[in-house]
Amino acid sequence: MSENHPHVLIFPYPAQGHMLPLLDFTHQLVNNGVAITILVTPKNLPILDPLLSRNPSIKNLVLPFPSHPSIPAGVENVKDLPANGFRSMMYNLGKLRDPILEWFRNHPSPPSAIISDMFLGFTHEIATQLGIRRYVFSTSGALALSVVYSLWREMPKRKDPNDENENFHFPNIPNSPKFPFWQLSPIYRSYVEGDPSSEFIRECYLANIASHGIVFNTFMELENVYLDHLMKDLGHNRVWSVGPVLPPGEDDVSGQSNRGGSSSVLASEILAWLDKCEDHSVVYVCFGSQAVLTNKQMEELAIALDKSGVKFILSAKRATKGHASNDYGVIPSWFEEKVAGRGLIVRDWSPQVLILKHQAIGAFLTHCGWNSTLESLIAGVPMLTWPMGADQFANANLLVDEHEVAIRACEGAQTVPNSDELANLLAEAVQGNNVEERRLRASELRKVAINGIKEGGNSFKDLAAFVKKLREEATKIETKFLGN
Numbered sequence: 403m404s405e406n407h408p409h410v411l412i413f414p415y416p417a418q419g420h421m422l423p424l425l426d427f428t429h430q431l432v433n434n435g436v437a438i439t440i441l442v443t444p445k446n447l448p449i450l451d452p453l454l455s456r457n458p459s460i461k462n463l464v465l466p467f468p469s470h471p472s473i474p475a476g477v478e479n480v481k482d483l484p485a486n487g488f489r490s491m492m493y494n495l496g497k498l499r500d501p502i503l504e505w506f507r508n509h510p511s512p513p514s515a516i517i518s519d520m521f522l523g524f525t526h527e528i529a530t531q532l533g534i535r536r537y538v539f540s541t542s543g544a545l546a547l548s549v550v551y552s553l554w555r556e557m558p559k560r561k562d563p564n565d566e567n568e569n570f571h572f573p574n575i576p577n578s579p580k581f582p583f584w585q586l587s588p589i590y591r592s593y594v595e596g597d598p599s600s601e602f603i604r605e606c607y608l609a610n611i612a613s614h615g616i617v618f619n620t621f622m623e624l625e626n627v628y629l630d631h632l633m634k635d636l637g638h639n640r641v642w643s644v645g646p647v648l649p650p651g652e653d654d655v656s657g658q659s660n661r662g663g664s665s666s667v668l669a670s671e672i673l674a675w676l677d678k679c680e681d682h683s684v685v686y687v688c689f690g691s692q693a694v695l696t697n698k699q700m701e702e703l704a705i706a707l708d709k710s711g712v713k714f715i716l717s718a719k720r721a722t723k724g725h726a727s728n729d730y731g732v733i734p735s736w737f738e739e740k741v742a743g744r745g746l747i748v749r750d751w752s753p754q755v756l757i758l759k760h761q762a763i764g765a766f767l768t769h770c771g772w773n774s775t776l777e778s779l780i781a782g783v784p785m786l787t788w789p790m791g792a793d794q795f796a797n798a799n800l801l802v803d804e805h806e807v808a809i810r811a812c813e814g815a816q817t818v819p820n821s822d823e824l825a826n827l828l829a830e831a832v833q834g835n836n837v838e839e840r841r842l843r844a845s846e847l848r849k850v851a852i853n854g855i856k857e858g859g860n861s862f863k864d865l866a867a868f869v870k871k872l873r874e875e876a877t878k879i880e881t882k883f884l885g886n
């Protein structure tokens with residue numbers, strides 16, 4: 403550790419939608435002179451390869467994955483678990499507390515701060531014990547996190563425990579958002595008073611609120627009012643928005659083609675196919691790294707894509723080990739042949755960032771995961787929203803109601819869309835009456851986002867201010883250490 407190169411422990415949560423942005427942010431920290439140790443369990447080590455090959459100075463801390471009765475042996479990342487795997491993974495990783503403390507105590511020059519994912523709130527207590535700071539890295543936006551913080555602090559309950567549609571209001575948050583119960587965070591909805599893992603998760607959220615500061619993958623112009631709200635709510639201004647954090651070398655096709663996974667169709671083939679399409683004519687369809695459509699949903703989506711007549715790329719995950727039945731992830735057998743030439747099907751994983759940046763893409767049918775949202779915005783691509791869970795309903799509202807860069811297509815993880823309606827929306831998204839206006843607004847937000855991360859922009863300045871803060875902390879700790 404030194405004043406110029408503060409040493410920081412980075413601890414990402416093992417899910418693609420969480421690791422990718424924190425690893426991209428880690429790359430930026432290294433570029434700004436921060437020395438990094440990054441904590442993973444063995445099976446997640448290969449995900450670090452692109453980061454480590456670009457930044458050989460980064461050190462790893464590999465700790466054994468603790469066992470858990472509901473996580474199959476050999477699984478260490480929630481991408482291999484169904485959606486409800488998030489809770490068990492959060493609880494399980496809490497068992498790394500003692501090994502982390504031991505590692506710190508035996509390290510000759512230990513980190514002077516911890517930056518960890520918002521799902522790893524227990525690291526706040528570790529930092530407190532060690533006399534250092536813990537910073538939350540929020541992979542969600544500021545609106546979504548404001549709602550989640552409010553929930554865990556206030557613990558509102560339904561008046562009628564069987565009413566899934568009961569509305570929950572958040573009058574203290576700007577624009578007074580409200581959501582029916584079923585759209586609230588599933589982690590919150592599954593809280594059971596007195597249950598050890600529920601109580602652990604609640605403590606983690608309260609520890610997030612108590613942590614020294616938050617780094618957001620968002621940008622000021624997108625969420626200004628919610629960032630201001632959080633600062634008031636937390637009672638301090640240690641809130642930095644540094645996004646959108648982009649993957650390093652984002653234009654390098656070979657480097658990006660395997661970002662987070664490997665694609666069933668080569669990136670170069672996908673781009674060559676897009677090259678033959680007219681500008682803004684293709685709808686890209688993808689629901690992130692976790693969601694797997696039910697067979698019924700997939701069938702209606704396939705019918706809709708067929709009926710719509712639009713060109714498209716469909717990126718569709720198959721069922722994982724954790725799915726108990728065969729009712730997930732199957733594409734109807736007639737589909738591929740019927741749409742040949744007009745649609746491209748990519749199984750399991752697609753090079754999303756590269757696809758979205760192609761000028762042939764005209765719209766993105768998305769579940770509104772926060773990374774997909776930002777990747778679409780930075781590419782200037784308007785969206786069709788189909789939020790399914792987590793923070794996605796709040797994200798969809800932000801895109802549709804506040805920034806008017808998206809139209810609603812469907813809602814809910816189990817909802818089966820009507821194929822006629824969806825076909826019309828798909829066509830409207832690339833050929834409809836208001837498409838130019840939406841595209842204009844999306845391209846304006848794109849400009850703002852890009853200017854924000856350039857020298858002098860708001861996100862650029864927040865990154866510099868955060869690194870300065872890390873340096874000051876490191877100096878204080880060093881001085882204390884020398885003084886003892």
Ligand SMILES: O=c1ccn([C@@H]2O[C@H](COP(=O)(O)OP(=O)(O)O[C@H]3O[C@H](CO)[C@@H](O)[C@H](O)[C@H]3O)[C@@H](O)[C@H]2O)c(=O)[nH]1
Nearest residue numbers: 419541542690691692717751752754771772773774792793
């Ligand atoms: O075929 C694919 C699928 C995904 N991705 C990438 O994987 C990430 C997916 O992240 P996101 O869009 O945020 O979706 P999820 O994987 O569902 O992310 C989880 O984590 C996010 C961050 O907290 C939340 O906003 C989401 O609601 C939550 O489901 C993005 O970078 C995508 O580019 C690909 O590159 N190819």
